[in-house]
């Protein structure tokens with residue numbers, strides 16, 4: 001019944017959350033901010049500057065940062081992150097990811113990628129799956145990150161498919177909210193207690209069953 005499937009990248013196709021965690025932790029601690037896995041969870045699906053704002057807002061010192069200082073901090077984090085992802089390869093694909101992409105392709109549906117990560121093109125290259133997508137949104141062209149529906153709506157428009165005919169796949173709460181706000185069917189990857197807005201939740205793409213949604 002769907003005409004297109006739009007995938008999120010981090011947490012759905014590959015697990016870059018750990019690399020984001022390592023890079024943000026070093027940056028946060030350089031600013032005297034305590035950073036743990038729980039904090040990292042809150043950053044899933046949130047863009048780079050939005051994530052930095054959340055980290056700095058939790059600092060005990062509450063000092064003001066200039067826009068230039070913030071850009072420099074975001075840049076430091078990103079350089080570290082890019083170093084970490086430079087060793088990624090197809091072994092970093094999450095179980096079931098390639099099979100899910102191939103199932104959608106065989107069913108004759110269009111395939112899009114809606115990641116707010118400005119490193120998404122690099123990650124796809126490293127994973128060796130760039131050519132499996134009909135359209136990849138360039139995060140640099142998106143004005144409002146998730147939970148705003150902009151990125152999913154742009155993917156649907158470029159694929160030439162109405163939002164109502166799209167299935168969106170997300171692991172983050174902000175991402176599921178974005179899919180629902182776009183008027184799409186939301187398949188959550190994770191826990192139903194967390195992804196309460198999703199239409200269906202599965203544990204990983206290993207359970208992906210296109211005919212069931």
Ligand code: B16
Nearest residue numbers: 009010044045048115116117118119
């Ligand atoms: P970058 P997604 C998101 O990707 C990550 O979930 C989020 O943790 C990260 O801060 C964001 O990308 C920005 O990434 O710093 O590489 O531009 O889940 O939308 O694929």
Ligand code: MG
Nearest residue numbers: 008010011172
């Ligand atoms: Mg994600």
